[in-house]
Amino acid sequence: xxxxxxxxxxxxxxxxxxxxxxxxxxxxxxxxxxxxxxxxxxxxxxxxxxxxxxxxxxxxxxxxxxxxxxxxxxxxxxxxxxxxxxxxxxxxxxxxxxxxxxxxxxxxxxxxxxxxxxxxxxxxxxxxxxxxxxxxxxxxxxxxxxxxxxxxxxxxxxxxxxxxxxxxxxxxxxxxxxxxxxxxxxxxxxxxxxxxxxxxxxxxxxxxxxxxxxxxxxxxxxxxxxxxxxxxxxxxxxxxxxxxxxxxxxxxxxxxxxxxxxxxxxxxxxxxxxxxxx
Amino acid sequence: xxxxxxxxxxxxxxxxxxxxxxxxxxxxxxxxxxxxxxxxxxxxxxxxxxxxxxxxxxxxxxxxxxxxxxxxxxxxxxxxxxxxxxxxxxxxxxxxxxxxxxxxxxxxxxxxxxxxxxxxxxxxxxxxxxxxxxxxxxxxxxxxxxxxxxxxxxxxxxxxxxxxxxxxxxxxxxxxxxxxxxxxxxxxxxxxxxxxxxxxxxxxxxxxxxxxxxxxxxxxxxxxxxxxxxxxxxxxxxxxxxxxxxxxxxxxxxxxxxxxxxxxxxxxxxxxxxxxxxxxxxxxxxxxxxxxxxxxxxxxxxxxxxxxxxxxxxxxxxxxxxxxxxxxxxxxxxxxxxxxxxxxxxxxxxxxxxxxxxxxxxxxxxxxxxxxxxxxxxxxxxxxxxxxxxxxxxxxxxxxxxxxxxxxxxxxxxxxxxxxxxxxxxxxxxxxxxxxxxxxxxxxxxxxxxxxxxxxxxxxxxxxxxxxxxxxxxxxxxxxxxxxxxxxxxxxxxxxxxxxxxxxxxxxxxxxxxxxxxxxxxxxxxxxxxxxxxxxxxxxxxxxxxxxxxxxxxxxxxxxxxxxxxxxxxxxxxxxxxxxxxxxxxxxxxxxxxxxxxxxx
Numbered sequence: 119x120x121x122x123x124x125x126x127x128x129x130x131x132x133x134x135x136x137x138x139x140x141x142x143x144x145x146x147x148x149x150x151x152x153x154x155x156x157x158x159x160x161x162x163x164x165x166x167x168x169x170x171x172x173x174x175x176x177x178x179x180x181x182x183x184x185x186x187x188x189x190x191x192x193x194x195x196x197x198x199x200x201x202x203x204x205x206x207x208x209x210x211x212x213x214x215x216x217x218x219x220x221x222x223x224x225x226x227x228x229x230x231x232x233x234x235x236x237x238x239x240x241x242x243x244x245x246x247x248x249x250x251x252x253x254x255x256x257x258x259x260x261x262x263x264x265x266x267x268x269x270x271x272x273x274x275x276x277x278x279x280x281x282x283x284x285x286x287x288x289x290x291x292x293x294x295x296x297x298x299x300x301x302x303x304x305x306x307x308x309x310x311x312x313x314x315x316x317x318x319x320x321x322x323x324x325x326x327x328x329x330x331x332x333x334x335x336x337x338x339x340x341x342x343x344x345x346x347x348x349x350x351x352x353x354x355x356x357x358x359x360x361x362x363x364x365x366x367x368x369x370x371x372x373x374x375x376x377x378x379x380x381x382x383x384x385x386x387x388x389x390x391x392x393x394x395x396x
Numbered sequence: 397x398x399x400x401x402x403x404x405x406x407x408x409x410x411x412x413x414x415x416x417x418x419x420x421x422x423x424x425x426x427x428x429x430x431x432x433x434x435x436x437x438x439x440x441x442x443x444x445x446x447x448x449x450x451x452x453x454x455x456x457x458x459x460x461x462x463x464x465x466x467x468x469x470x471x472x473x474x475x476x477x478x479x480x481x482x483x484x485x486x487x488x489x490x491x492x493x494x495x496x497x498x499x500x501x502x503x504x505x506x507x508x509x510x511x512x513x514x515x516x517x518x519x520x521x522x523x524x525x526x527x528x529x530x531x532x533x534x535x536x537x538x539x540x541x542x543x544x545x546x547x548x549x550x551x552x553x554x555x556x557x558x559x560x561x562x563x564x565x566x567x568x569x570x571x572x573x574x575x576x577x578x579x580x581x582x583x584x585x586x587x588x589x590x591x592x593x594x595x596x597x598x599x600x601x602x603x604x605x606x607x608x609x610x611x612x613x614x615x616x617x618x619x620x621x622x623x624x625x626x627x628x629x630x631x632x633x634x635x636x637x638x639x640x641x642x643x644x645x646x647x648x649x650x651x652x653x654x655x656x657x658x659x660x661x662x663x664x665x666x667x668x669x670x671x672x673x674x675x676x677x678x679x680x681x682x683x684x685x686x687x688x689x690x691x692x693x694x695x696x697x698x699x700x701x702x703x704x705x706x707x708x709x710x711x712x713x714x715x716x717x718x719x720x721x722x723x724x725x726x727x728x729x730x731x732x733x734x735x736x737x738x739x740x741x742x743x744x745x746x747x748x749x750x751x752x753x754x755x756x757x758x759x760x761x762x763x764x765x766x767x768x769x770x771x772x773x774x775x776x777x778x779x780x781x782x783x784x785x786x787x788x789x790x791x792x793x794x795x796x797x798x799x800x801x802x803x804x805x806x807x808x809x810x811x812x813x814x815x816x817x818x819x820x821x822x823x824x825x826x827x828x829x830x831x832x833x834x835x836x837x838x839x840x841x842x843x844x845x846x847x848x849x850x851x852x853x854x855x856x857x858x859x860x861x862x863x864x865x866x867x868x869x870x871x872x873x874x875x876x877x878x879x880x881x882x883x884x885x886x887x888x889x890x891x892x893x894x895x896x897x898x899x900x901x902x903x904x905x906x907x908x909x910x911x912x913x914x915x916x917x918x919x920x921x922x923x924x925x926x927x928x929x930x931x932x933x934x935x936x937x938x939x940x941x942x943x944x945x946x947x948x949x950x951x952x953x954x955x956x957x958x959x960x961x962x963x964x965x966x967x968x969x970x971x972x973x974x975x976x977x978x979x980x981x982x983x984x985x986x987x988x989x990x991x992x993x994x995x996x997x
Contacts, residue, residue, distance in 0.1 A: 282827030289785045289806045290841050290894065291814045304831035 126380055133376030140370045144189025151183035156338050163355040172358040176349050181359045187340040188363060191252075192329070193370070196321035199256045203263035203317060208310070210264065211271025212298055216279050226272065229265035237262045238327060245333045255334045259324045263317055270313060274306035315378020319371045326367060342367055399467075400424040401566050401599040402448070402486075407461035407471075409440070409447050417443045417456060417669055418623045420697070423601075427566065428593050430600040432614030432631070434607055434646070436909040437880075438668045440623040445571045445603045449486055450478045465567050484514050487560035491572040493552035497544040503528075504540030507559045514563050527562040528555075530596075531588055550581035554588065561596065569601045574609065578772040578936065583980035586613050605909060607650050608939065608982035611635050616703070619643045622667050622677035625697070629704035632986040639700060639711040642678045647717055649914035651939035653966055653981045657718075659943050661915035665879050676708070684713050732798055733760040734930050735784070735817070735898055740793035742783050743954075753779040755954040756793070761898065766924065766931040768945035768962065770938065770977070776954035777934045778822075781902045784932070785819045815845040818891035822903040824883035828875040834861075834886050835871035841894040853893075860889040864919060881912035885919065892923070898930040905940060917944055938981040942966055950974045 126134065152169075153159050158178035159170060166173045172181035214225040232240075244258045278284060279302060287297045326343035328334040335341045337348065342363035349359040407421035418440045425431050435441040447458055450470030463470045465485045470478050482488075487510075490496035497506055507524045525535040531554040533539065544552055553573055560568050570589070574582040590613060593600050604610050610617055611631055618628040619642065627640035638644040645662035664681035667673065673680055679690040687709050695709045708714075738758050745751035753776040761767045771777045782788035784795055786806030795802045797816060803809045818841070821827035828837055838860055839853035848856060858868055864885040875883050884904060891899050901920070905913040921944060923929055933945055941948050941962060948965050950957040950973065958971040969975040 282821040282823065283829040283832075285782075285787050286819070286821070286827055286890070289787055289814065289819055290845055291806060291809070291811060292844060300832075301829055305829065 130376055130380035133373040133380070136369055136373040137377055140189070140366060140373070141193065143186065143366075144193045147186030147189055151180075151186040153180040153183040155179070155183060155187050155340055163349075163352040163359070165356055166358060172362050173356040175345070175356075175359050176352050181345075181356070181362065184340040184345055185342070185362050185366070188342045188345055189366065191335055191339065191341045192322060192325055192343060192367065195252060195256055195334075196259070196318060196325045199259035199321045199325065200263065200314070200318045202256065202260035203267055203321070204310075204314070206260065206264040207267025208271050210268040212275055212302065214268065215272040215275025216294065216298055216302065222272075225268070229268050232261070232265045237324060241324065241328055242331070242333060245328065250333050250336065252335070255325065255328060258328075259321050262324065263321060267310070267313070267317065271306065271310055274309050275302055278302045278305050312378070312381060315374050315381070318378075319374050322367065322371055322374075398426055401427050401429075401466055402601070403462070403464040404448070405462050407444075407447060407463060408459045409443050409452060410457060410459045411669065412455050412457065415669055416459075416623055416672075418447060420624055421461065422697070423618065423625070423628075425567070425599045425601065427599050428597045429616070430589075430593055430602055430614045432610030432617045433601060433603045433620060434605065434610050434617060435620035436605055436646075436666050436911060438622075438666055439620040440669070441603050441605075441620050442571055444620070445488070445569050445601065448567070448569050448601060449482050449488055451482070480514070483510050483560075483565065484563045485565060486567040486569065487563070487565040489553070489556045489560050489568065489570045489573050491575055493556045494544070494549065496556060497552055499544050501543075502540060503542050503544075503547070503555055506544070506555060507562050510559050510562050523562060524558075527558040530561060530592065531555075531558045533558065548581075549577050550584060553577065553581075553585055557585075557588065557592070561592065561598070565598065567599045567601070569603070571603045572605070573602075575604070575606070579938075579980040579982070580772075580976055582609070582982070589613060606982065607635075607646055607910065608652075608984045611985050612982055619646065622672045623669070624677070624694075624707060625705075626678065626708070627704075627706045629701070629706075633701070633704055635984055636986045637716060639704070639706040639714050640678075640708050641682050641684055641710075641714055644714055644717060646911060647984065649911045650984050651914075651917070651937070651943040652983055653938035653942045653978065654983060656942035656963070659914045659917060660718075661918055662911045665881065666909065666911070682710075684710050686710065733796075734763045734765075734798060735761040735932070736794075736796040736799075737780075737784065738794045738796065740780070740783060740795065741791045742779055742788055743791060744779075750791075752791070753954050754783065757951070757954070757956055758793075759949055759956070759959060761930050761932060763897065764924065764928045764930055765947065766933055766945045768941040768948040769932060769934045769951055770936065770941055770948055771951035772936055774953075775951045777951050778902055779954075780951070781819060781900045781932070781934055784900055785817055786814075787819075811845060815841075815894045816897045817900065818894050818896040818898070819900040819902065820884075820887050820891050820904050823907050824875070824880065824887045827887050828883060828890075830874060830876055832874075833871070834873050834875065834878070837875075837886065838889045838893050841890060845894045856893060857889070860892050863892065863923070864889045879912075880908055881915060884908060884912075884916055888916075888919070888923075892927075896929070898932065900932045900934070902934045903936070906935065906937070913940070920944060938966065938978060939983070950977065 159180050160174050160178050162174055162176050162178040164174050170180045170182060175181055175184065210225050214222040240262055241258045245254060248254045284297060284301050287301045325334065329341050329343035330347040332347060335344050345363045346360050353360050402423065402425035404421055404423040407418060408416060409418040410416050421444060433441050443456060446452060448463055450463060452458055458471055461471065468481055468485060470481060504524055507527055508520050511520045511523055529535040533551060533554050547555065574585050577585065589600065592598060602610060602614055614631050616629065617631050617634050618625045619640065621642050627634065627643045634643065635647065638647055648660040649662065651659050662681060667677060675692045676690040676695050679685050690709055695707050697705050697707045699705050700711065740754055740757045741752060742754045743750055743752040757780060769777050769780065779788055783790055786804060786809055790804045797813055802813055806814060835854065835857045838857035842848045842856045843850060843853040858871065861868055861871060866882060866885050870878065905916050908916065917940065920931065924931065935941060945962050947960065948962050949959045950971065952973050958965060958969065958974045965974060966978055969978050
């Protein structure tokens with residue numbers, strides 16, 4: 119970890135600080151909110167005043183308070199979805215890459231089929247079919263990302279599984295699970311985690327898109343994407359109600375990517391290669 | 397005295413940080429003369445070779461000194477004027493022709509581009525043809541239209557040499573031109589170089605790590621260590637009576653295929669660019685250092701004979717080489733064969749287009765015996781090794797351990813069978829997991845194959861580190877923090893950790909420097925004597941075979957050509973192919989002598 123901080127470039131430092139502040143805002147924001155989430159405090163869509171630094175939304179609620187509340191769901195849901203996508207993707211990719219049996223084409227063709235659906239369409243169909251709940255949303259986003267992770271993991275696994283130390287392990291009769299866990303996983307972790315930034319960003323965009331379309335979280339929940347969606351008609355009356363959450367989402371995704379790049383550089387994997395595997 | 401073609405004075409090449417890579421380099425070379433530059437990895441020989449063209453890699457610069465070819469300085473004038481000299485006066489042939497030739501250009505363009513670059517484009521095709529004829533390549537239209545991948549390795553290197561000579565260069569710098577080629581092709585290329593220098597009177601700088609090859613082609617040899625030439629002299633004198641302890645160490649590291657002798661390694665590890673000590677860089681490894689000043693000040697380049705110079709305070713005390721050092725006596729117990737391979741056939745490819753890498757091979761290994769399997773790349777020797785340890789599927793035949801048939805796949809063998817046969821791979825960078833600490837890597841076979849407890853396995857690992865002459869401190873290091881020779885020792889220790897009866901060594905020294913190779917071979921000989929290990933030693937180097945093996949087996953295109961005692965096969969090969977291999981094998985010689993092409997062809 120110390121090595122990681124020493125290797126950070128100035129731009130990565132800025133990204134890191136922004137990242138931490140926004141996560142902090144999302145986690146602790148609700149404690150700081152000056153007004154209740156759900157009560158009108160003034161005339162709808164007024165510009166900033168003393169009591170409401172970012173004005174009010176289309177129902178007259180405090181934009182600042184709702185923004186402070188609204189980070190948890192976007193970041194949390196996207197975070198859980200990314201973790202799930204990696205768990206599933208690692209399992210599928212390792213199994214496909216190491217098995218050298220019919221399992222490999224089977225798993226990969228299924229992945230290809232999943233990849234051929236446009237992500238948003240897949241989510242919309244899923245939400246329509248299974249109803250809109252946080253669980254469905256998270257699982258859906260994870261499912262969309264899983265084949266992408268699986269593909270990278272499989273490629274990295276194939277590369278490692280022909281190396282001498284893997285053969286040495288096979289020759290001394292290690293069980294397949296032990297070979298994968300001890301010999302392969304530690305060596306692919308670098309190239310696999312280098313992609314986390316990208317995956318997380320994509321998860322945020324998907325979660326936000328579904329919420330924006332009104333198929334994820336439902337009012338009166340506060341959520342950055344939902345706030346933008348609900349208030350889009352009032353853009354000219356009080357631009358802050360759109361700009362503030364939009365800027366937060368944008369800054370967050372950018373900082374995740376900047377930090378992700380720094381991690382990748384640290385692990386010796388060039389951005390060019392990451393773009394390729396994407 | 398003719399004027400020298402190449403004149404180098406006080407050349408110093410530095411990294412941007414000011415660390416020297418090459419220092420105090422003086423070198424003269426006349427037309428038609430071949431000087432061999434010998435050094436191990438990190439000695440600065442490639443940097444020096446490039447500096448002879450006034451060129452440096454990125455991050456490196458020629459700081460001072462002069463390089464003159466035919467009176468024109470390559471270290472002065474702008475890039476443009478120096479560039480016009482390159483190719484015309486001095487040219488360069490890189491180590492790997494496969495990488496140095498642009499794969500998207502045809503032979504005609506590869507050679508012709510050199511002419512066009514120097515505005516000699518008129519009648520280009522005629523000159524290209526002449527250059528190709530000069531290196532014994534077919535001077536035909538059809539050949540000009542070929543791409544590099546359609547040529548063999550030897551042909552590629554000939555094209556590179558033709559390109560170097562097409563503009564009539566007076567000096568050619570050859571950087572490891574035969575490394576990576578098989579010995580027969582190597583012998584042909586060496587003959588070619590020898591012929592060219594006498595026919596065209598070019599001066600040749602031949603850079604190599606292989607003293608045996610250099611001694612067979614060079615008139616003079618310069619030995620580099622840590623960026624300096626430590627000894628320079630006529631080949632005959634330098635090989636017969638080396639004066640610098642490093643030269644002597646290198647020479648006694650070179651195994652000889654015909655006159656087997658015990659090879660001796662140099663203690664210590666060669667120094668990299670960053671950690672060269674002050675004073676004599678070799679002093680910390682030197683056995684005859686008495687004067688403490690060698691640690692403080694660099695010895696001068698002393699003229700000890702008309703043409704023989706050496707950089708050592710103590711050169712008078714350097715003992716002469718022990719050419720007849722006896723081999724460690726080997727014994728193989730009679731009785732049942734430890735390993736038997738019976739009509740083994742294995743290959744690659746699909747069922748529709750099968751490719752047989754190993755065809756109907758049978759042999760056996762007695763307990764404690766060392767069998768060498770010799771063959772060029774593609775002879776199927778690695779596939780054979782992998783079949784024996786159960787990493788490659790067999791098509792037909794059997795592998796038997798003490799008379800019991802082994803299952804083809806490692807996973808289906810008994811633990812005892814897996815324990816008794818171990819394998820050490822060619823490249824320790826590949827065979828050691830970069831994420832496992834050395835101690836854990838060594839302990840693993842002991843715990844999984846011998847069921848030792850974690851603590852016992854750790855103790856075993858510590859004991860084995862000592863056994864392969866590594867310090868206990870390396871236990872917590874990662875393989876990336878070790879030198880190539882240390883890594884290969886760790887790989888050997890890992891194999892020993894299973895307490896095997898037989899170790900398959902698959903080209904385990906071919907990625908190592910010659911002095912490191914000597915150390916690994918010494919270690920294996922000692923371990924055999926100590927533990928009664930049997931070895932199957934796979935190599936392409938007949939010198940190595942002679943110094944370690946009892947019996948040998950020659951493999952070509954997957955089939956056995958000849959099999960027998962090492963001394964018998966090497967001194968009186970019966971098979972045509974073996975005869976060619978033996979004739980082409982480079983040997984340390986005191987005067988440039990090349991195998992006659994008739995013997996090689």
